[in-house]
Amino acid sequence: xxxxxxxxxxxxxxxxxxxxxxxxxxxxxxxxxxxxxxxxxxxxxxxxxxxxxxxxxxxxxxxxxxxxxxxxxxxxxxxxxxxxxxxxxxxxxxxxxxxxxxxxxxxxxxxxxxxxxxxxxxxxxxxxxxxxxxxxxxxxxxxxxxxxxxxxxxxxxxxxxxxxxxxxxxxxxxxxxxxxxxxxxxxxxxxxxxxxxxxxxxxxxxxxxxxxxxxxxxxxxxxx
Amino acid sequence: xxxxxxxxxxxxxxxxxxxxxxxxxxxxxxxxxxxxxxxxxxxxxxxxxxxxxxxxxxxxxxxxxxxxxxxxxxxxxxxxxxxxxxxxxxxxxxxxxxxxxxxxxxxxxxxxxxxxxxxxxxxxxxxxxxxxxxxxxxxxxxxxxxxxxxxxxxxxxxxxxxxxxxxxxxxxxxxxxxxxxxxxxxxxxxxxxxxxxxxxxxxxxxxxxxxxxxxxxxxxxxxxxxxxxxxxxxxxxxxxxxxxxxxxxxxxxxxxxxxxxxxxxxxxxxxxxxxxxxxxxxxxxxxxxxxxxxxxxxxxxxxxxxxxxxxxxxxxxxxxxxxxxxxxxxxxxxxxxxxxxxxxxxxxxxxxxxxxxxxxxxxxxxxxxxxxxxxxxxxxxxxxxxxxxxxxxxxxxxxxxxxxxxxxxxxx
Numbered sequence: 360x361x362x363x364x365x366x367x368x369x370x371x372x373x374x375x376x377x378x379x380x381x382x383x384x385x386x387x388x389x390x391x392x393x394x395x396x397x398x399x400x401x402x403x404x405x406x407x408x409x410x411x412x413x414x415x416x417x418x419x420x421x422x423x424x425x426x427x428x429x430x431x432x433x434x435x436x437x438x439x440x441x442x443x444x445x446x447x448x449x450x451x452x453x454x455x456x457x458x459x460x461x462x463x464x465x466x467x468x469x470x471x472x473x474x475x476x477x478x479x480x481x482x483x484x485x486x487x488x489x490x491x492x493x494x495x496x497x498x499x500x501x502x503x504x505x506x507x508x509x510x511x512x513x514x515x516x517x518x519x520x521x522x523x524x525x526x527x528x529x530x531x532x533x534x535x536x537x538x539x540x541x542x543x544x545x546x547x548x549x550x551x552x553x554x555x556x557x558x559x560x561x562x563x564x565x566x567x568x569x570x571x572x573x574x575x576x577x578x579x580x581x582x583x
Numbered sequence: 584x585x586x587x588x589x590x591x592x593x594x595x596x597x598x599x600x601x602x603x604x605x606x607x608x609x610x611x612x613x614x615x616x617x618x619x620x621x622x623x624x625x626x627x628x629x630x631x632x633x634x635x636x637x638x639x640x641x642x643x644x645x646x647x648x649x650x651x652x653x654x655x656x657x658x659x660x661x662x663x664x665x666x667x668x669x670x671x672x673x674x675x676x677x678x679x680x681x682x683x684x685x686x687x688x689x690x691x692x693x694x695x696x697x698x699x700x701x702x703x704x705x706x707x708x709x710x711x712x713x714x715x716x717x718x719x720x721x722x723x724x725x726x727x728x729x730x731x732x733x734x735x736x737x738x739x740x741x742x743x744x745x746x747x748x749x750x751x752x753x754x755x756x757x758x759x760x761x762x763x764x765x766x767x768x769x770x771x772x773x774x775x776x777x778x779x780x781x782x783x784x785x786x787x788x789x790x791x792x793x794x795x796x797x798x799x800x801x802x803x804x805x806x807x808x809x810x811x812x813x814x815x816x817x818x819x820x821x822x823x824x825x826x827x828x829x830x831x832x833x834x835x836x837x838x839x840x841x842x843x844x845x846x847x848x849x850x851x852x853x854x855x856x857x858x859x860x861x862x863x864x865x866x867x868x869x870x871x872x873x874x875x876x877x878x879x880x881x882x883x884x885x886x887x888x889x890x891x892x893x894x895x896x897x898x899x900x901x902x903x904x905x906x907x908x909x910x911x912x913x914x915x916x917x918x919x920x921x922x923x924x925x926x927x928x929x930x931x932x933x934x935x936x937x938x939x940x941x942x943x944x945x946x947x948x949x950x951x952x953x954x955x956x957x958x959x960x961x962x963x964x965x966x967x968x969x970x971x972x973x974x975x976x977x978x979x980x981x982x983x984x985x986x987x988x989x990x991x992x993x994x995x
Contacts, residue, residue: 408989413903434907437905440902440904441905446904448992452992456592465901469901469904469906
């Protein structure tokens with residue numbers, strides 16, 4: 360599903376260059392659930408951004424679901440993100456003035472699905488997350504766990520092949536974190552590939568494989 | 584582009600920043616308000632002046648005989664020029680391009696009576712074409728015709744006011760009745776209303792020039808010749824006027840440059856001068872109005888810049904979820920256009936409202952009447968608003984489109 364070979368990425372900061380990724384090789388098979396661990400500044404978020412076509416890489420090769428990802432224009436990148444990828448963020452990133460249902464339906468809006476139809480689908484996904492009664496509430500009326508479940512529903516609604524989660528439990532308490540992992544594992548069982556960036560060992564332990572990144576290179580791959 | 588979702592989003596962002604949006608909108612509304620009021624006032628000024636020009640075809644040329652003021656070919660100054668029917672015939676056949684021509688005799692005010700009603704009215708002998716040249720509107724009957732001229736008929740076309748003062752009480756039907764002008768009976772064949780507001784113009788009586796010459800004058804004297812220049816361009820009309828002058832100067836032996844020997848009033852020239860003046864005033868008003876609107880647009884642009892800054896994270900999320908740059912640009916542009924459009928529309932309505940109020944409450948003076956903003960101004964202002972909104976939103980929208988989701992989503 361995800362195939363990257365010798366990926367390099369550096370940021371130019373004024374006069375100096377910061378070499379963040381120094382040759383990453385990684386293959387993630389369809390339906391796999393892996394976690395990425397590493398100290399802050401190790402390059403794990405950069406890797407996730409590249410996987411999510413949110414950022415470019417300098418050299419190397421990346422193919423997603425058989426599509427080579429290289430120097431795409433913004434529109435194509437947006438379309439690929441919309442159809443193949445789902446994102447779950449640490450700070451949920453829900454749109455504050457839209458209610459739960461509208462937030463979930465947003466990816467379908469960019470697929471030009473009619474308002475009526477996408478709201479029906481959004482309700483189905485909210486029901487799966489057990490949040491049907493909260494559909495018309497604004498994000499600030501919900502708890503952290505509820506918000507993250509809405510974000511997950513939003514990530515799922517476009518039927519993506521890969522879900523990329525950046526510290527999905529970072530802002531949640533331990534009980535809610537475990538609940539969240541249950542949900543993510545359940546989703547993974549439906550065949551969706553999952554990449555989770557985390558720094559919590561017990562979260563990483565719930566995935567099939569943990570990849571450790573140190574200073575821009577993969578130093579260890581642990582099978583859990 | 585006009586989906587409910589986008590409108591909802593615009594509404595919710597506007598709601599979140601009510602005061603800010605109001606102040607921005609106010610500057611645009613003020614700009615449009617000023618533009619409409621200025622243009623309407625300009626129009627009022629123009630209407631006032633246009634009113635002064637009423638009562639006479641705009642392509643009319645009036646030539647009145649006068650007294651020489653320059654020595655010419657050994658002839659002294661102060662010599663009166665006397666037009667005759669020959670001059671009329673000569674102009675009619677020589678000057679090409681005129682479509683109506685008439686000569687006139689000035690008989691001045693004369694005693695006119697019907698039964699025991701008397702009055703003093705201005706008697707104006709002329710040709711049938713004068714009805715067209717003077718833009719006389721007939722209420723009843725007909726104007727003079729060629730048979731009247733040919734047969735020296737004693738017929739009269741009287742003004743509304745003349746009718747009102749001679750035909751009173753039980754005897755109000757004037758048509759077909761005989762009135763006495765300076766002791767001679769004339770049959771009333773028509774009643775007219777003059778376009779000009781001047782009261783004296785309504786107190787006239789038109790009679791055939793041939794009859795007048797025979798009855799009151801005994802010869803072929805003419806004091807004024809007037810014609811309309813048809814479809815001639817302003818330049819062609821000027822050439823016609825020059826030809827007329829040189830023809831008359833040859834026939835009556837006076838210097839063509841003598842302004843007093845014949846007095847020529849080329850109305851189209853005046854009309855042209857005034858329309859140029861008003862075109863200038865209009866241009867000036869548009870420049871001021873647009874300047875005011877630009878100030879408003881800068882305000883909107885500024886606000887949208889802040890909006891984009893505040894919504895950077897949201898824009899990043901949208902992009903991560905698959906929003907194309909185009910859809911982001913559309914979102915910001917639409918919001919800018921909505922703010923300028925809506926507030927501008929309010930300014931437009933208020934401006935037109937004020938003009939209507941002034942128009943209905945203020946008495947019209949000689950040079951100012953009926954200030955109005957016509958349909959084309961409203962359309963022009965609307966187009967201007969949309970363009971202004973688009974300009975206001977353009978830079979912020981481009982900025983929004985350039986937001987990189989990576990930067991926007993980075994957790995601080």
